[in-house]
Amino acid sequence: MMESQLVMQQEDFDQVLAVIQKLVRDANSKGVFVVDKAGQLVGEAGELQGIDSTSLASLTAGCVAATSGLAKIVGEEEFPIHFHQGQRDNLHMTLVGDRMILVVVFDERSSLGLVRLRVKKAGAELAKVFEEVRKKAESEMHSASPFAEITDDDIDNLFND
Amino acid sequence: MSFINYSSREINCKIVYYGPGLCGKTTNLQHIYQKTNPGVKGKMISLATETERTLFFDFLPLALGEIRGFKTRFHLYTVPGQVFYDASRKLILKGVDGVVFVADSQIERMEANVESLDNLKVNLREQGYALDKVPYVVQYNKRDLPNAAPLEELQRLLNPLAAPEYESCATTGEGVFETLKATAKGVLADLKKMGA
Numbered sequence: 638m639m640e641s642q643l644v645m646q647q648e649d650f651d652q653v654l655a656v657i658q659k660l661v662r663d664a665n666s667k668g669v670f671v672v673d674k675a676g677q678l679v680g681e682a683g684e685l686q687g688i689d690s691t692s693l694a695s696l697t698a699g700c701v702a703a704t705s706g707l708a709k710i711v712g713e714e715e716f717p718i719h720f721h722q723g724q725r726d727n728l729h730m731t732l733v734g735d736r737m738i739l740v741v742v743f744d745e746r747s748s749l750g751l752v753r754l755r756v757k758k759a760g761a762e763l764a765k766v767f768e769e770v771r772k773k774a775e776s777e778m779h780s781a782s783p784f785a786e787i788t789d790d791d792i793d794n795l796f797n798d
Numbered sequence: 799m800s801f802i803n804y805s806s807r808e809i810n811c812k813i814v815y816y817g818p819g820l821c822g823k824t825t826n827l828q829h830i831y832q833k834t835n836p837g838v839k840g841k842m843i844s845l846a847t848e849t850e851r852t853l854f855f856d857f858l859p860l861a862l863g864e865i866r867g868f869k870t871r872f873h874l875y876t877v878p879g880q881v882f883y884d885a886s887r888k889l890i891l892k893g894v895d896g897v898v899f900v901a902d903s904q905i906e907r908m909e910a911n912v913e914s915l916d917n918l919k920v921n922l923r924e925q926g927y928a929l930d931k932v933p934y935v936v937q938y939n940k941r942d943l944p945n946a947a948p949l950e951e952l953q954r955l956l957n958p959l960a961a962p963e964y965e966s967c968a969t970t971g972e973g974v975f976e977t978l979k980a981t982a983k984g985v986l987a988d989l990k991k992m993g994a
Contacts, residue, residue: 642992643801650805675893676857676873677801677810691840695857695873699845702889703854784802784809784989787865792986795863795870796979 664755665747799893817900818910819879825968896933896985903946933984
């Protein structure tokens with residue numbers, strides 16, 4: 638089934654941000670990212686400012702997609718939790734709902750156990766927020782889309798530079 | 799599936815370059831990367847084998863400018879063209895907003911082109927898309943080669959629905975930006991339709 642467009646209003650974004658900022662503190666992590674399965678970065682929080690989060694988002698989605706393919710091969714529907722251990726920094730990825738990925742970057746100041754515990758709660762909260770976003774999008778049917786009004790000239794102007 | 803963020807006033811769209819192995823998908827992205835201002839482009843990622851064949855995907859984020867106060871970003875992806883990487887191709891099509899089919903004009907590659915186009919249709923269908931519904935552009939690449947097939951032949955086999963089409967030589971850049979622009983326009987026009 639084709640996925641619908643993801644539209645996030647300011648209040649949705651604020652809710653996501655509140656959850657992930659709290660997760661950064663509670664899990665003692667360096668950074669938290671929310672990425673959709675198509676590779677778009679939805680939100681980020683933490684001390685990892687300046688990191689190439691666009692690439693992080695795209696590669697996260699690729700990694701999760703590849704792992705999900707592997708899961709199906711061995712007869713699992715999905716591997717909902719991924720953990721990558723590095724020398725200093727570690728990555729923890731969890732699936733949230735059916736289209737989002739929660740990524741936590743942490744080092745020796747935290748631990749896998751703590752991250753797992755905190756991610757469980759934050760993931761459930763994020764799933765609720767995104768479920769609301771989806772419902773809202775369905776009920777509003779893009780009534781307030783800024784793109785309904787764009788003209789061919791607007792599109793052409795993008796390419797004039 | 800585009801992503802509209804009212805908080806950062808951004809719109810993100812995904813364009814996928816599809817086509818048979820060695821048709822020039824990565825070369826398209828490399829040319830775009832080389833010829834765009836540093837402020838416009840992000841880092842280009844290539845997940846390739848040691849022999850520079852695409853293993854998983856190439857990725858290039860571009861910020862084109864603003865429409866009605868919204869920053870417009872396009873994420874360009876290529877798929878691995880080799881037949882046996884079909885699982886990877888399916889994954890990359892997830893959430894696609896526009897497709898470029900890069901055809902290899904060489905007469906010897908005609909069968910590979912047709913096979914890749916059929917594969918695109920099948921993989922799109924699995925995601926719930928149809929080729930005639932997704933913004934779609936055909937690029938006939940390697941037009942400079944002496945063994946390039948006649949254009950009419952390529953059109954007949956690869957573009958029966960008369961999608962926008964461009965002749966190109968990705969190594970020199972000819973036709974590369976024209977293809978990208980046409981695809982981006984198609985994606986934005988589609989957004990306009992959805993919002994109307």
